[in-house]
Amino acid sequence: MEAETRNRPSFANIKVDLGAGDRIIAEAGAMASMSSSINVTTRWNGGCFGAFLRRIFGGETLFVNEFTTASQGELVLTQPMPGDIECIELKGTTLFLQPGAFLACEPGVNLGLGWAGIASFVGGEGLFRLKVSGNGKIWFGAYGGIFAKEVEGEYVVDTGHLVAYEPSISIRMGMAGGIFSSFFGGEGLVTRVTGPGRIYMQSRSLDGLAAWTNGQIW
Amino acid sequence: MFDDDFLDGEFEGGVFSKDIDGGRAGASIRMDDLGLIALLSDGEQFFLSYSECNLEIGGASGRMVFCRNDDRSLTIFCEDKKFTAALERASGGELLERLEEINATGRRRSLAGQFGFWGFLVGCALLLVGGWYGILWGARAAVPHVPFTVDQQLGEAVYEQALDEVAQMTGEEKVTLIEDDAVRLPLQKLVDDLAVHSRMPQVKFQVLVCDTEIPNAVALPGGRMIVFRGLIDLVETPEELLAVLAHEMSHVTLRHHLQSIGESIGVIVALDILVGDVGGLVALGAEALRAAALMSKSREHEHEADLEGVRMLHKAGIDPAHAIGMLESLPHGDIPDALDWLSSHPDIEERVAAIRKLVDELPPRAYSPLDFDLEGLRAAMRNRVVPAEDAPENKDGDRKKVNAADAKPENEKREEALAK
Ligand SMILES: [Zn+2]
Numbered sequence: 001m002e003a004e005t006r007n008r009p010s011f012a013n014i015k016v017d018l019g020a021g022d023r024i025i026a027e028a029g030a031m032a033s034m035s036s037s038i039n040v041t042t043r044w045n046g047g048c049f050g051a052f053l054r055r056i057f058g059g060e061t062l063f064v065n066e067f068t069t070a071s072q073g074e075l076v077l078t079q080p081m082p083g084d085i086e087c088i089e090l091k092g093t094t095l096f097l098q099p100g101a102f103l104a105c106e107p108g109v110n111l112g113l114g115w116a117g118i119a120s121f122v123g124g125e126g127l128f129r130l131k132v133s134g135n136g137k138i139w140f141g142a143y144g145g146i147f148a149k150e151v152e153g154e155y156v157v158d159t160g161h162l163v164a165y166e167p168s169i170s171i172r173m174g175m176a177g178g179i180f181s182s183f184f185g186g187e188g189l190v191t192r193v194t195g196p197g198r199i200y201m202q203s204r205s206l207d208g209l210a211a212w213t214n215g216q217i218w
Numbered sequence: 219m220f221d222d223d224f225l226d227g228e229f230e231g232g233v234f235s236k237d238i239d240g241g242r243a244g245a246s247i248r249m250d251d252l253g254l255i256a257l258l259s260d261g262e263q264f265f266l267s268y269s270e271c272n273l274e275i276g277g278a279s280g281r282m283v284f285c286r287n288d289d290r291s292l293t294i295f296c297e298d299k300k301f302t303a304a305l306e307r308a309s310g311g312e313l314l315e316r317l318e319e320i321n322a323t324g325r326r327r328s329l330a331g332q333f334g335f336w337g338f339l340v341g342c343a344l345l346l347v348g349g350w351y352g353i354l355w356g357a358r359a360a361v362p363h364v365p366f367t368v369d370q371q372l373g374e375a376v377y378e379q380a381l382d383e384v385a386q387m388t389g390e391e392k393v394t395l396i397e398d399d400a401v402r403l404p405l406q407k408l409v410d411d412l413a414v415h416s417r418m419p420q421v422k423f424q425v426l427v428c429d430t431e432i433p434n435a436v437a438l439p440g441g442r443m444i445v446f447r448g449l450i451d452l453v454e455t456p457e458e459l460l461a462v463l464a465h466e467m468s469h470v471t472l473r474h475h476l477q478s479i480g481e482s483i484g485v486i487v488a489l490d491i492l493v494g495d496v497g498g499l500v501a502l503g504a505e506a507l508r509a510a511a512l513m514s515k516s517r518e519h520e521h522e523a524d525l526e527g528v529r530m531l532h533k534a535g536i537d538p539a540h541a542i543g544m545l546e547s548l549p550h551g552d553i554p555d556a557l558d559w560l561s562s563h564p565d566i567e568e569r570v571a572a573i574r575k576l577v578d579e580l581p582p583r584a585y586s587p588l589d590f591d592l593e594g595l596r597a598a599m600r601n602r603v604v605p606a607e608d609a610p611e612n613k614d615g616d617r618k619k620v621n622a623a624d625a626k627p628e629n630e631k632r633e634e635a636l637a638k
Contacts, residue, residue: 056492092244092259093232096278116278118334127338129278135259150241152290166242168234168284168295170276194276196234196284196293198242 001106003137009084009145014077014104018069026077026104028061035073041066045111054113057128059099077104079141086146086164086200087139094133097140097164099126106136120171125162125191140164144204151195159189160205168197229304231256231296233264247296249308254285256294266294268309275320280327283320349488357480361473366421366440369476373440380438384446387432394429396447400598401427405445408456408590409463415533417526418471427599437466439475447599456590457531457540464527465541472526474519517565524569528576537585538577545570 001022004015013032016024028042045051045064054060067075079085088095090109096116105111112131121127132138142163149155151169156176165171172192193199229247233256245256245264253267266285274284283301286293302324306317385393396402406425413423423441433448443466453459469475524541531538545566 089240090244091240091242093242094244115331115335115338117331118338165278167278167297168232168276168282169278170280171278196286196290197277 003087003139005085005087005139010082012079012083012085012141014085014087014139016067016075016077017072018067018075019072020070021068023066023068023107024075024104025064025066025107025109027102028063028065030077030079030103031065031067032076032078034067034075035069037071037073038067038069038075041068050113054111054130057099057113057126059126060102060111060130077139079103081141081143081206083141083143083202083204084146085139085141086148087137088164089137090132090134092135094131094167095138095164096167097130097132098162099128099130101140101142101163102130102132103139103141105132105138108134108136109138110134116171120173125159125171140200142200142202143206143209144202146200146202148198148200150198151193154192154194155199157191157193157199157201158205159191160207161201161203162191162193162199163202164200165193166197166199168195169199170194227304229296229298229301231294231298231301233258234293234295235264236291237264238262245294247294247301249304251308251310254294254305264292264294266292268312271309271313273313273316273320275323280331281324283324353481353484353488356484357477360480361476364476366418366473369470369473370440372475372479373438373442376438377442380436380444381428384428384430384436384444387434388430390430396427396429396599396602398598398602401595401602404591404595404598408460409443409467412460412464412530412534413467415530416467416471421471423467423470435462435466437469439470439473441470443467443470450592450595450599453544453592455540455543456588456592457536458544459592460536460588460590461527461531461538461541461544464530465523468523468526468530469519472519472522474523477519478516521569521572524573525576528573528580532577532580532583535583535586536588538573538580542570542573542577545573 001019001024002017003024005012006015007013018024018038028045031040034040042063042065045054045060045062051060051062055062085103096114102111110133112133114129114131116125116127116129118127120129140163146163158176159173162171170193172194173189174192176188176190227248231245231247232242233245234242238258243258243260245258248255248257253265253269253271256264256266258264266287270287271285272288274286276282276284277295277297279297281299282295282297283305284293284295285305302317302321305313381393385391402425405427406423409423409425413419413421421441423443426442426444427450428444428446430446431448431451432446433452434446435449436444438444443463445463449462450459453462528538528541531541
């Protein structure tokens with residue numbers, strides 16, 4: 001299987017060349033186009049009950065599609081937001097994704113839902129996080145560009161910008177500075193991450209867009 | 219090296235090192251008496267001696283243990299709960315003090331995390347229960363604001379389906395309605411006379427009689443009622459028949475069908491808010507709506523219909539104790555589920571108790587026997603005139619008499635019906 005992320009970063013999409021025996025699993029609705037030689041099987045995203053939990057708390061779709069082919073063919077996967085798509089290869093490692101970020105994965109990857117905690121919820125990052133582990137590639141999307149950062153010690157990320165992080169990263173919510181600068185400096189709550197480990201951030205935040213749009217309407 | 223050299227087996231974990239492509243990999247971690255060994259799936263090994271090991275605790279769970287060398291070029295990490303205890307034994311006390319601190323931190327964070335999670339679960343449960351009662355309450359509150367013509371249209375819409383379901387109860391292809399005036403009119407008069415005592419006296423009930431052996435009666439929204447031949451055969455007195463009819467009429471005047479539909483809509487809307495793209499679930503929901511329109515069967519509704527029926531009988535001057543007699547004479551268990559008067563009532567004792575309590579509370583009045591010729595009705599059913607089927611040439615009035623119920627004595631048939 002060959003996969004290439006095209007039109008980066010603004011309108012990224014994944015072009016996958018499938019050969020006989022290759023499989024790729026993607027969120028329902030992610031397929032933009034494909035060869036007629038490709039077969040699609042739809043199934044619950046981790047059992048009926050698990051799918052509902054993931055839908056409600058993990059921002060995922062109820063169903064996932066599995067793409068296979070008996071010969072060969074191409075497939076284009078995309079995401080609803082304008083923004084970049086990142087591909088990570090898991091080597092027995094684990095990655096946490098924010099609700100809604102997951103796009104596609106290879107069959108060796110396990111999808112799970114993990115409790116993220118009240119602090120994460122207060123910080124606008126969701127009560128649960130999607131846990132991807134195992135061996136194989138995963139693709140996740142974001143709004144805007146995606147940039148990675150190796151964190152050693154503490155690092156501050158504005159809420160809504162954190163897309164993915166490794167389990168070795170600890171997350172705390174906090175204020176950007178004192179009370180005054182936190183609320184009048186426009187930064188409010190921030191996410192304090194502590195390494196070692198890698199985090200992935202998006203260069204735009206949907207909350208920011210919503211706030212900006214509201215500002216234009218009123 | 220042999221497995222015997224390792225203490226306490228293997229742990230799932232990982233390694234951070236610049237020597238790995240990508241800087242990290244999952245690893246299985248073992249301990250010997252000198253230090254930690256991390257084995258990658260590609261066979262590469264990393265070693266960190268206990269004397270070099272700086273311990274830290276952190277990670278997303280708050281309980282991940284990191285073993286790092288001084289310049290932090292190598293980190294071996296593990297989240298296994300038994301990891302620190304194994305490390306304590308394997309390192310021979312070298313890391314003891316730091317491990318105790320780490321264990322204490324881990325326990326504290328674990329408690330805090332569990333507290334949050336259980337708090338969330340309890341919150342969810344409360345929301346679910348609250349949401350459910352909110353939907354029930356909302357449906358109940360909305361119904362009085364919907365005009366009764368909606369009930370009538372609904373009844374019209376489900377009429378054919380209702381007949382089909384009645385037919386399915388007996389495995390027949392089609393229900394035979396007894397349209398003979400000698401059968402229908404006495405029942406219609408019985409219902410009309412009682413209707414003036416209902417909470418919605420303006421409702422026009424329309425009685426239909428079907429030639430079905432099962433003792434039952436079904437009310438459709440809007441006022442159509444289907445009385446089964448089996449019910450007329452089963453009752454011992456006309457008052458018992460009236461008690462059943464009063465219960466069915468109460469489903470109509472209490473507008474239970476509309477309430478059930480409101481509840482179904484509420485559930486679908488709630489699912490839509492919660493789950494989002496319900497898509498295919500909507501089709502399922504439409505099916506649920508139709509089922510709800512046909513037969514509202516919640517215990518709550520049965521209970522309400524019982525009590526309202528009793529009130530109507532009392533107002534009409536008929537002894538409501540007949541409703542109890544009817545319920546108590548029923549055979550318990552093995553009652554076909556689709557029947558309204560008999561259905562979803564494993565709690566017949568409970569219903570009887572509730573009715574008895576209301577009967578005792580009602581202001582005393584003199585009851586008179588119901589003036590109704592039950593035997594005459596049965597005779598009319600037996601000797602009714604049935605239009606000859608599939609014989610259009612006979613439409614000019616050439617009808618033949620059919621003995622609808624065959625020659626079994628009445629009491630024998632009653633026993634048969636009870637045995638069902
Ligand atoms: Zn009922």
